[in-house]
Amino acid sequence: MLLRPSLFLLLLLLAHLANAQSSKKPLRVGIAGMAHDHVHGILNKAFKQTGQTDIEIVGIAEPNRELAERLAKQHGFSMSLVYPTVAEMLDKTKPEAVTDFGPIVDHKKTVDICAPRGIHVMVEKPLATTFADAKQMEALAKKHKIQLLTNYETTWYGSNHKAYAIANTDKSIGDLRKIVVHDGHQGPKEIGVSKEFFAWLTDPVTNGAGALFDFGCYGANLSTWLMHNERPLSVMAVTQQIKPDIYPKVDDEGTIILTYPKTQTIIQGSWNWPFSRKDMEVYGQTGYVFTVDGSRMRIRLKDDKNEKAVEAPQTDAPATDSFAYFARLIHGETKPDELTSLENNIIVMEILDAARQSAKTGKAIKLPK
Structure with a gap:
């Protein structure tokens, strides 16, 4: 036939x-x-x-x-x-x-x-x-x-990518004015990390700092992405040892303030939250978008009388997980994502380095132009 x-x-x-x-x-x-x-x-x-x-x-x-x-x-x-x-x-x-x-x-x-x-x-x-x-x-x-x-972990949150699209692609909330990022948990010991992880995570040489680096990096990464890889003008940080009996060598509380010409970012990294969290608030001139977790969001635009609850599908992220993305990238099936880019993470390290210096000296650190 x-x-x-x-x-x-x-x-x-x-x-x-x-x-x-x-x-x-x-x-x-x-x-x-x-x-x-x-x-x-x-x-x-x-x-x-x-x-x-x-x-x-x-x-x-x-x-x-x-x-x-x-x-x-x-x-x-x-x-x-x-x-x-x-x-x-x-x-x-x-x-x-x-x-x-x-x-x-x-x-x-x-x-x-x-x-x-x-x-x-x-x-x-x-x-x-x-x-x-x-x-x-x-x-x-x-x-x-x-x-x-x-x-x-936050790279694979559909909510973050939807928030980016609302703020930067659709420009639904106007020019960005303030970004607030919260990350952390109750503390490494409190959540029961392994002894091997605990040993180096709480050492300033092997980890770089405590909560300041462990969770401050998330906010630096997301803020840099939302700001199109623009370097901040200055970095100010305050750290504390609220639990020196558990974490004698490093901070367990760290707050970083980044200033841009017309935007400010506040990064709150902590080993003292009452529960684990990775969420973000992005405010523009005319509206805001909040991420609650990997999928849930709250949005209020210019003409909205109340905020709306929104769900972001995981497919908004570039891949289901980092390893699938890594494989696709190396096999030439996708292009580098701005959020995971080396350019972004070099700026993140410049921010964290300056934050550590600021916390030590008590002064804002101006980044060289």
Whole structure:
């Protein structure tokens, strides 16, 4: 029986698409360090989510054997994947990309070893512990033409992307005047983080600061994005140790004020909230948009008598999670997102560095033009 040309072409197209899907290989990923509790996200995805095909964990670098064995038992991966150093893991497994789940101070070491090999890197937030380290990482990434991403949970919130569209694409609330970002939780000890995570998170050398860096980075990232990567004129920060018995080395409360020519941002990062929160208020000349969580929002525009509750679908975000996005980016299936861009995160580090200096000196820090 002869097929009609239109039906034949349709079947040919479907066969081509099926072959393309089957030939698409997952991104070969190596993990550098496992002392950051966010590592559970990628381990769950790689070893427990049946049907996911965007990433494959080919090697893990973790010198703490006890930690690696504990996580291997919890997530069901073989200890044959684990190597004592990043260099050995790279040599033996040849990953296309590396995700860093070690102390923030180690991010630079990971880029130092991966970039010359052409291996892409994604680190957990923030990018580094100092602005100087961040600039060196940027130079290496550009020299060796690799992607260097910083992963923030809030990047994958549909609400944030809808808020950005309302404020900047649709311009429904007029020129931006004030941005207020709240991030944090009751405290690392209070929420029960692992002993390995707690050790470096509460050390000013390995984490850069306490809540100031841990949660101040979210607001710096979002504000920079909303302001189209404009650097602030000045940075002022105040930190406190409300619980010095628990956090003797670092701040547990940090507030940062960023001034722009016609806009102000207030960033409130805390280990003292009564509950976990990641929400934002964006005020324009004629309206406002609030994000309550990853999907819920409250909006009031110029002619509204009352604010409206709105739901933002997850599809408003560039991907369902950072690892799917990383794979799509490296496979050339998407373009870099402004929110995860290296340009944005270099500005974030300039802000955090200045905030730490401001908190120490009690003075506002003017950023060089």
